[in-house]
Structures are given as structure tokens and as C-alpha cells.
Amino acid sequence: MGEKQTFTHSVIQSFKIKQVDLLRFITAGSVDDGKSTLIGRLLYDTKNILADQMEAIERASKSRNVGEIDLALLTDGLRSEREQGITIDVAYKYFQTPSRKFISIDAPGHIQYTRNMVTGASNADLAIILVDARHGVVEQTRRHSLIASMLGIPHVIVAINKMDLVGNSEDAFLEIAKSYQELAAKLSIKDLTIIPVSALNGDNIVDRSANMPWYTGETLLSVLETVNVLKDQNTEDGRFSVQYVIRPQTEELHDYRGYAGRVQSGTFKKGDLIKVLPSEQESKIAKIEFGGNEIEEASVLESVTILLEDDIDISRGDIIVSLNNSPIVSQDIEALVCWMDDKKTLKPGNKYVLQHGTARSRCSIRDIEYQIDINSYEKLDEVESLKLNDVARIVLRTAQPVAYDPYQKNRSNGAAILIDETSNVTVGACMIE
Amino acid sequence: MSISVKEVSDISEADARRKSPDYLDQLEAEAIYVMREVAGQFERPALLFSGGKDSITLVRLAQKAFAPGKIPFPLVHVDTGHNFIEAIHYRDELAAATGSKLIVRYVEDTIKAKGLKEQTGKNASRNWLQTFTLLDTIEEFEFDACIGGARRDEEKARAKERIFSFRDEFGQWDPKRQRPELWNLFNGRIHKGENVRVFPISNWTELDVWAYLKREKIALPSIYFAHERELILRDGHLLANTPVIEKDENDQIVTRQVRFRTVGDMTCTAAVESSAATLDEVIAEITVSRISERGETRIDDQQTEAAMEDRKKGGYF
Ligand SMILES: Nc1nc2c(ncn2[C@@H]2O[C@H](COP(=O)(O)OP(=O)(O)O)[C@@H](O)[C@H]2O)c(=O)[nH]1
Ligand SMILES: [Mg+2]
Numbered sequence: 001m002g003e004k005q006t007f008t009h010s011v012i013q014s015f016k017i018k019q020v021d022l023l024r025f026i027t028a029g030s031v032d033d034g035k036s037t038l039i040g041r042l043l044y045d046t047k048n049i050l051a052d053q054m055e056a057i058e059r060a061s062k063s064r065n066v067g068e069i070d071l072a073l074l075t076d077g078l079r080s081e082r083e084q085g086i087t088i089d090v091a092y093k094y095f096q097t098p099s100r101k102f103i104s105i106d107a108p109g110h111i112q113y114t115r116n117m118v119t120g121a122s123n124a125d126l127a128i129i130l131v132d133a134r135h136g137v138v139e140q141t142r143r144h145s146l147i148a149s150m151l152g153i154p155h156v157i158v159a160i161n162k163m164d165l166v167g168n169s170e171d172a173f174l175e176i177a178k179s180y181q182e183l184a185a186k187l188s189i190k191d192l193t194i195i196p197v198s199a200l201n202g203d204n205i206v207d208r209s210a211n212m213p214w215y216t217g218e219t220l221l222s223v224l225e226t227v228n229v230l231k232d233q234n235t236e237d238g239r240f241s242v243q244y245v246i247r248p249q250t251e252e253l254h255d256y257r258g259y260a261g262r263v264q265s266g267t268f269k270k271g272d273l274i275k276v277l278p279s280e281q282e283s284k285i286a287k288i289e290f291g292g293n294e295i296e297e298a299s300v301l302e303s304v305t306i307l308l309e310d311d312i313d314i315s316r317g318d319i320i321v322s323l324n325n326s327p328i329v330s331q332d333i334e335a336l337v338c339w340m341d342d343k344k345t346l347k348p349g350n351k352y353v354l355q356h357g358t359a360r361s362r363c364s365i366r367d368i369e370y371q372i373d374i375n376s377y378e379k380l381d382e383v384e385s386l387k388l389n390d391v392a393r394i395v396l397r398t399a400q401p402v403a404y405d406p407y408q409k410n411r412s413n414g415a416a417i418l419i420d421e422t423s424n425v426t427v428g429a430c431m432i433e
Numbered sequence: 434m435s436i437s438v439k440e441v442s443d444i445s446e447a448d449a450r451r452k453s454p455d456y457l458d459q460l461e462a463e464a465i466y467v468m469r470e471v472a473g474q475f476e477r478p479a480l481l482f483s484g485g486k487d488s489i490t491l492v493r494l495a496q497k498a499f500a501p502g503k504i505p506f507p508l509v510h511v512d513t514g515h516n517f518i519e520a521i522h523y524r525d526e527l528a529a530a531t532g533s534k535l536i537v538r539y540v541e542d543t544i545k546a547k548g549l550k551e552q553t554g555k556n557a558s559r560n561w562l563q564t565f566t567l568l569d570t571i572e573e574f575e576f577d578a579c580i581g582g583a584r585r586d587e588e589k590a591r592a593k594e595r596i597f598s599f600r601d602e603f604g605q606w607d608p609k610r611q612r613p614e615l616w617n618l619f620n621g622r623i624h625k626g627e628n629v630r631v632f633p634i635s636n637w638t639e640l641d642v643w644a645y646l647k648r649e650k651i652a653l654p655s656i657y658f659a660h661e662r663e664l665i666l667r668d669g670h671l672l673a674n675t676p677v678i679e680k681d682e683n684d685q686i687v688t689r690q691v692r693f694r695t696v697g698d699m700t701c702t703a704a705v706e707s708s709a710a711t712l713d714e715v716i717a718e719i720t721v722s723r724i725s726e727r728g729e730t731r732i733d734d735q736q737t738e739a740a741m742e743d744r745k746k747g748g749y750f
Contacts, residue, residue, distance in 0.1 A: 022456045091592045092585045094638045101456045103636055115613050122615040243469040248502040256501065262466045262617075292500030302458075303465035303498070316473045340613050355618050358473060415616045424622040426612045 020096070023229060026105040026120045028148070029130030030140040034161045037070075038130065038199040039093055039104050042221065045206035048095035090120040099225050109140060114147070114374075114389040115340040118429050121147055122415070125229045126155040128220070133166045133196070136176045142183060143374045149187035150336060150391070150431060152411050154232040156184075157193045157223055163212060164198045170214040186377055188408070193223050233300045237405060238266030238274070238322030239413045241357035242314055246305060258289060258305035259314055264357070264412035265405075266322060268306065269297035273323035276314055277403035282323060283310040317359035319403050319413075327405045327413060331398045334369070334433045336407075338391050341420065341427040345385040346394070352427065356402050356416040363418075367395040393433070407431035457645055460637055461494065466617065467596060467633035468498040471578050472505050474621035475629070478578040479536070481567075482508040482528075484520030485696045486653060487582030489527070490634060490642050493649055495580075496531060507534040509579070511566045513559040514541045515677045515698045523654040538570045554679060559698060568604045571628055578621065580631045586638045596635050602626040639694075640719060647712045657715065659692045659707045670703040694719075 027035040043049050091106045107113070107120035121127065127148040131141050148156055158180050166172040173196045184192055195204055196215055203209030206221045218226075246258040268274070272285045287307040288298050298304040306320060314320075321327060333354075339346050346365060354363040371383040371392040386392050407414030408431075418428030471478045480495060482488045495504040508528055512521075528535035540559050543566040544551060551559065571579065585592045595611050597619045612620055621629050634642070646653065663674040666685040672678055674686060678700055691704035692715065709715040 020456050022459050091589075092636070093592065094586045094636070119613045119615055123617070243466070244473045244499075246499055246502045253501055258501075260469050260498065262462065289500070291497035301462055303462040303469070305500075353622070355620065357618075358470075412616070415618065417613075417615050417618045417620060419620055419622055424620070424624065426615065426620045429613065429615045 020099065020101060021229065022101050022103065023126060023224060023227070024103045024105065024124050025126040025128060025224065026107055026117070026124040026148075026153070027128045027130065028107055028117055028121075028144040029109055029161075030132070030138060031109040033109065033130040033132050034199040035106055035109065035130055038128070038159065038161065038197075038205065039106055040070075041199045041202050041205050042102075042104070043093065043095050045202055046095055046097050046221070090116050097221070097225060102224065109144075111140075111143070111389065114143070115338065115429075117144065117147055118151065118338045118340070121151040121153055122429065124151075124153050125232060126157065126224070126227060127153045128157045128159050130199075131158060131160050131176060131180070133160050133162045133172055133176065137179045137183060139375045141180070142377070145183060145187060145189070146372070146374050146377060146391075147338075149189050150338075152408055152431070154229075155191045155193075155223075155227045156189045157195060157220060159195055159197045159199075159220060161197050161199050163196045163203060163209075164201055168196075168198075168203075168209075168211045170212070173212075173215075191227070193218070195220055195223070234265035234410050234412070235300060236266055237325050237327070237410060237413075238268055238272070238320075239264040239327065239405070239410070240268060240306065240320040241359070241413075242316055242318045242320065243358050244316060245314065256307075257311070258307050259320065260303075260305050261320075261358070262303045263298050263300050265300055265410050266325070267297055267299040268304075268320075268322075274308070274320050275323050275326065276312065277319050277321060277327070278329055278401040279313075279318065281310075281312045281314075283308040283312055285309075317357075319357055319359070321403070327403045327410075329401050329403045331401050332366075332395070333363075333398065333402060333404070333416075333430075334393065334395050335416070335430040336372075336391065336433065337386070337394050337418070337431075338429045339386040339388060339427065340429065341425065342388045343423075344420070344427070345387050346390075346392075346418075346428065347385045351421065353419040353421055354396070354398055354402070354416050354430070355419060356404060356432075357413065359400070359402065360419075361398040361400040361402060362421075363396045363398040365394055365396050369393040369395060404432050406433055408433075457641065457648060460634070460641060461497075461645070463617075463636065464491075464494045464633035465498040467619070467631060468495050468580070470597075470619050470621070471580060471631050472499070474619070475578040477574065477576050478506040478580065478631075479509045479574065479576045480504070480506055480533075480580045481582075482510050482524060482535075483582070483697065484510070484516065484524045484654065485582065486642055486646060486657065487584065487634065489523075489651060489653065490637075490645055491580060491582050492527060492531060492533075493645075493651055494633060504531055504533050506580075507536050507574075509536045509538070509570060509574075509576075511563050511570065512537050512539050513563060513698045514539060515559055515675075515700050517654070517656050517673070517693075517696055517699060519654040519656045520696045536570070536574070538566050538573075540566045542566075543569060559700065563698075564604070571604070576628060577623060578629045578631055580633060582634060583632045584637050584639070584642070585635050594632065594635070596632050597621055598630045598632065599623070600628050600630060604628070606630075640716070643712065643716045643719060647716065653712075654696060656693045656696055659690050659710050659714075661688060661690050662704070663688050664691065664704060671706070672703055673699045675699050 029035050093104045095102050105120040107117040129144050160176050177194045196212055197204045203211055204219050208219055240261050240263055242259045242261045244260040246260050248256050270285055275282050286309045288295050289305040348365050348367055351364045354361050368383050371380040374391050405413040414432045416430040417426050420427045540562050583591055595614045599612055664671040664687055665674050666687050689706055692707040693704050709718045
């Protein structure tokens with residue numbers, strides 16, 4: 001340990017040969033649709049449950065007389081959840097198969113936890129929306145689908161669950177699938193797959209079901225393993241929010257100024273002409289480093305350090321963009337907002353802190369253009385204020401200019417949060433339009 | 434019958450040529466991003482360093498995040514006085530090698546200063562008392578953010594915790610009132626006296642940590658590898674034979690070849706029998722192991738089903 005630390009990029013390159021990537025997915029649906037059971041089933045059938053965890057849930061199942069072991073107990077973690085038998089907060093579970101690592105996000109279904117679902121959905125590559133085959137498309141299905149679409153989750157799987165309770169009937173499945181497609185037509189869901197499953201019995205989850213020979217499509221796991229998440233990234237527009245300025249100020253690194261950040265979209269390489277926003281200063285990339293070593297180029301989601309040829313004034317909150325590909329720079333912003341404060345309402349005239357990338361700016365709400373009824377998708381005009389879990393299109397004005405892209409084009413540079421200035425709590429999720 | 438409305442567009446040539454990043458690169462990039470958010474958002478952050486493999490991983494990530502500069506925050510160790518000597522040596526060497534400031538505070542001192550009562554008897558542990566020392570240390574240095582190595586796969590309560598986990602002025606975690614954590618927009622705004630615990634490797638599993646340590650060729654304290662040692666065999670668990678563990682007539686002293694999967698407090702960290710002498714062998718053993726890390730080696734969590742949830746509410750790591 002005593003010798004100097006070295007981290008060479010070649011070591012990292014050699015690890016890329018294996019090509020196991022990550023997929024984050026969220027499960028949504030009404031309470032009791034079987035979300036927790038489904039995750040438990042995925043973990044169980046892919047052999048990701050360890051012996052002692054299994055024993056613990058067997059013990060708990062027995063003490064509550066639920067008969068068979070209850071796979072839902074694997075994810076319902078907090079004491080209050082076990083007491084009430086519901087999922088309150090977002091729970092993360094990890095499992096892997098030979099081709100992928102999965103981060104599953106189990107979000108609560110109750111309407112009062114819509115904000116938790118939005119939290120879980122914001123980082124997801126894929127959403128599994130559960131529908132109880134006995135009830136078909138219900139209010140929650142509509143709401144969760146809207147959230148998935150609004151948050152730009154690229155892939156949606158609708159799992160029509162509890163097929164065992166409707167006699168594994170193809171007609172029942174087709175009817176629900178049809179009504180879901182009618183609903184989806186009103187939304188922007190890029191990639192939709194509908195699968196009949198039984199989480200309880202494990203039908204069409206990991207293994208194909210003998211109970212539904214009429215279903216010839218993919219199993220749920222096979223979709224999870226094969227969706228192309230690379231394609232979802234914005235590789236066009238070079239965006240890099242500066243998080244921190246590295247200035248070692250030692251003798252040998254006297255003039256070193258490195259801009260630390262993560263590539264939000266596009267790619268950057270040595271020699272690229274860039275612009276810094278909102279100041280509009282231009283320069284050229286002198287060098288890109290990772291862990292102190294020079295690398296050729298940096299692409300989406302890589303955390304690197306950029307050095308510029310010119311000595312210009314850049315600090316946290318600034319964004320470096322490709323010279324000929326500029327985002328919109330403005331103080332007037334229109335956005336869809338999901339309101340998350342259970343104490344205070346959002347009203348025109350209210351002031352907040354808007355956090356976009358690494359920049360924070362005070363802002364004031366100018367107008368609520370309309371609210372969206374998250375169940376019927378109708379636009380409601382003349383809304384005076386927003387309360388917890390309301391979704392609306394708002395207009396706001398910021399104290400400093402913001403350099404953004406529309407959310408549906410660039411998830412990373414089109415997202416922002418509203419922070420309450422006095423409580424410091426995150427109160428709104430904004431998707432800039 | 435399959436219904437699928439797939440977007441009709443071919444993968445562009447550029448995308449086809451671009452390889453998907455390996456999951457370890459993705460996890461690393463996320464953790465580095467979180468580290469830099471801490472440095473960017475807080476005035477007095479600290480990295481809680483236990484000498485365990487998770488915090489060793491954190492130190493490497495912090496080095497990478499700020500290279501060629503030094504890590505812009507101190508390493509803080511809350512020493513129960515019940516640590517493995519190997520872990521303590523390692524800690525001191527690592528702090529020296531990274532040029533980081535090392536702050537050590539002792540549970541022993543808190544016990545004396547506050548007149549706290551230690552647990553007694555054979556299963557006595559200072560694990561719970563660490564919380565007091567930690568909170569005092571946070572107050573002493575006015576730390577506004579403490580980076581920790583907790584992972585969500587370790588335990589059920591942790592599976593629900595945010596990456597930026599807000600703590601009130603008493604250090605308490607309120608699972609029902611967590612701040613929404615959207616995209617990668619972390620909100621570290623707090624009032625004076627409050628602080629945020631930050632977990633950059635939240636989304637890593639135990640195996641990911643091992644794979645990363647191997648990839649980065651990071652040396653570890655020797656107790657992580659198989660060695661022969663005198664142990665106390667108690668209720669099927671193997672504990673290090675040390676004066677800080679009170680023994681009784683039911684305890685058996687045995688000599689076995691073992692390694693430790695975590696290197697916490699000796700009183701609540703059990704060894705596993707193993708012949709794994711290298712990282713590769715350790716990884717191979719863990720891959721086939723059917724028992725989770727906490728279940729195997731953490732004695733404190735087995736006492737009640739909600740043990741961790743309760744400790745976190747009280748201000749634990
Ligand atoms: N018959 C049947 N019951 C199911 C199925 N999936 C889940 N359940 C049951 O539905 C109830 C609610 O499941 P749970 O996973 O807790 O739902 P959640 O609230 O969405 O997480 C439990 O009693 C499950 O055993 C299924 O495919 N078939
Ligand atoms: Mg549930």
C-alpha cells in the first residue's frame with residue numbers, strides 16, 4: 001500500500017471485454033397487484049436468494065400463517081411496512097444473470113406515494129407495470145403509465161399478473177392488452193411489451209409457462225436481459241456540468257485547473273471546440289483525464305476531468321457544451337412538474353431554488369398553465385395551486401439563465417428539481433419542455 | 434400470441450461500434466460523481482473510514498475523483514478499541530499514502546466522558562456506543578456531510594435509504610420522511626447542525642466491491658485472507674480469541690484456518706473457515722457461497738428482525 005497509487009486506463013479497458021452491463025428497472029402497479037412477489041420470484045428463479053435470507057422469510061411466513069413462503073417478504077423491509085403489509089418507500093434489490101446486472105426499484109402503489117414512484121422512475125431504464133388480470137386496466141395503471149411516459153422511461157413492460165386466477169385465459173389477456181394499447185396511444189411510450197404472467201407460480205417470469213401454451217412471446221426476464229439501453233442514451237449533444245474544480249496547487253501542478261464532472265450526453269475528446277454556458281466563453285479541450293491519467297475521449301455517463309487550453313473563469317454550476325451544438329439558454333422556463341410537498345402547496349408567485357445539473361438558481365413561479373388529471377389525462381385549466389402528487393405544466397422565471405435541453409430529447413439536461421428555501425426539502429420534480 | 438410495439442429503427446452504426454460500458458465502470462462513474470457532489474455542495478465533509486473493504490473502496494474512488502489533487506476531506510475513524518490490529522495498521526498506512534488527514538476518535542473516551550454504561554457479559558459489544566462517538570465527532574468538527582461505505586444489498590433498512598441521507602440535528606434518520614431523490618440531482622441543502630450521510634457505493638453488491646478491489650489491484654488487510662488463528666467457537670460462530678470478548682464455559686477455543694468477510698468490531702464480527710489466500714480465491718468462494726455477508730458474519734443484526742432500522746433511526750452509520 002505504501003507505493004504510489006496507479007490506476008491505468010488499460011486495466012479498465014481490459015475489463016470491458018466481459019461486457020456485463022447494468023439495467024435499472026422499476027416495478028409499478030396498485031397495491032396487491034403482486035410487485036413484491038414478482039421481484040421475489042425473479043430473485044428466486046434466477047437463484048439470487050441466499051440461504052439465510054430464505055430461512056428468514058420462511059420463519060416470517062410461518063409466524064404469520066401465510067401458508068407457503070411469501071416471496072414478497074424479500075422486499076418489504078421496514079418495520080412499518082411489515083406491520084401494514086404494504087410497501088411505503090422505494091426499495092432497491094440487486095441481482096444478476098450471466099448477461100446483465102439488475103437494479104430493481106420496487107415503488108409503492110398507493111396514490112399518496114406517487115412521489116416515491118416518481119423518485120424511482122427518474123433513474124429507470126425500464127418500467128414493469130403490473131395489472132391484475134381480474135381487474136384489467138384501472139386508475140393506477142393509467143397513472144403509473146403516465147408517470148413512466150412523462151419521465152421518459154424508454155421501455156415499458158406491462159405484466160398482466162395473476163393469470164392463474166382467470167383460468168390462464170387468452171381472451172382475458174387479449175382484452176386487457178387491447179385496452180392498454182388504447183391507453184398507451186395517448187402517451188409517448190417508445191417500446192412497449194405486454195406479457196401474461198403469474199408471479200406467484202412463476203409463469204412467464206423466468207421460465208415459459210406450460211399453463212399458457214398460447215403465449216409465444218418472450219418471458220419477462222428475457223426482455224429484461226435483451227432491451228438495448230445503449231440506444232436510449234443521447235450520444236449527439238455534448239453536455240458536461242462542472243461539479244468541482246480540481247486545483248492541486250502543488251509545486252509540480254502549479255497551474256493545473258481541471259474541471260471535474262460527468263458527461264451527461266454526447267462525447268468529448270481532445271481538441272474539441274467548446275463553449276461554457278451561461279458565460280458564452282469559448283475554448284478548446286486540451287486534455288481529458290480519468291483518475292489522473294490522460295484518456296482519448298469521454299462519453300455519456302463517464303466521470304472525467306476536462307482541461308482547457310485557455311485560462312478562463314469556470315466554476316461549479318457552469319456547463320461545458322460542444323461549440324456548435326448549444327442548448328437553450330433562458331431565464332424563462334416551461335416545465336411539467338410533479339409536486340412533492342405534503343405540507344405546502346405550489347402557487348404562482350412562490351419562490352424556490354431550482355437545481356438543474358450542478359447549477360442552482362432562485363426562481364419564481366409565474367403561472368400554472370394547466371394541471372393534468374393523472375388518471376384521465378385531461379387538462380384542467382384555471383388551477384390556483386398544486387398539492388402533493390399533482391402534475392401540472394408551469395411557467396417559471398429564474399434569477400440566472402439556465403442552459404437546458406427539452407427533457408424528452410435529453411433526460412439528463414432537461415431535468416430539474418425545486419427546493420423549498422426554508423425547509424430545504426426537495427418539493428418538485430421538473431421536466432423542462 | 435405476443436404483443437409488442439417496438440420502435441422501428443436500426444441501431445445506428447456509431448452505436449453498434451460503441452461498446453456498452455462494463456457495469457463496474459458504470460458503478461465507479463456513479464460513485465465518483467457522488468463524491469464530487471459532496472465536495473461541490475458541502476463545506477466540511479468527511480469520509481468515515483473503518484478499515485473495512487467498503488471504506489477502502491471509498492478511498493480509492495475518492496482518489497480517482499480528485500486526482501491529481503489530494504482527497505479534499507479528512508478520513509475519520511471511530512475506533513471502538515476492539516478493532517483488529519491489522520486493520521489499524523492498514524488505516525495508518527493508507528492515510529499516509531494518500532496524504533489525507535486522519536482523525537481518530539475513541540469510543541473509550543466517550544464512555545469515560547459521558548459515564549456511559551457498557552454492555553457486559555459474553556455478547557457485549559460497543560457497536561451501539563459508536564453512535565455517540567460519531568455524533569460527538571460530527572459536532573466537534575462541524576462536519577456537514579459524512580461519506581460512508583454502506584451498501585443497499587447489505588440489509589433491508591439500507592435497501593430503502595437514499596444516497597444523500599438527511600439526518601436531523603440529533604443525527605436521526607426518519608425513514609418515512611426521506612427527501613425524494615430524483616435523477617442524479619442530489620439535494621444537500623441543510624440547516625446548521627444538520628448533516629447528510631452520503632453513500633456513494635449504495636448500488637454496489639458485496640461481489641462488486643471484491644471485483645473492484647481486484648480490478649484496481651488494491652492490497653487489503655491480511656485478515657481478509659485465509660490464515661490460521663485461535664478462535665472462540667460460540668453458537669456455531671467463530672470469533673477472534675481476544676481479551677475484549679468475555680468467555681464462559683460453553684465457549685470452545687479452537688484453531689482454524691479462517692478469513693474475515695468484514696473487519697468491524699472484533700466482538701461482533703465472525704470469521705468463516707476458508708482456504709482462500711488470494712482475491713481470486715475469495716471471489717470464487719463468495720460467488721458460490723449461499724449465505725449473505727451480514728447473515729454470515731454480523732452477529733448484531735440477528736437479534737431482532739428490525740435491528741438495523743432501529744439503530745439507524747438513532748443515528749448509526
Ligand atoms: N393467485 C395469485 N396471487 C398472486 C400473484 N402474484 C401475487 N399474488 C398475491 O397477491 C398478494 C399481493 O402481492 P404483493 O406482491 O404483496 O403485492 P404488491 O402490493 O404489489 O407488492 C399476495 O397475497 C400474493 O401472494 C399471482 O400471480 N397469482
Ligand atoms: Mg409490495
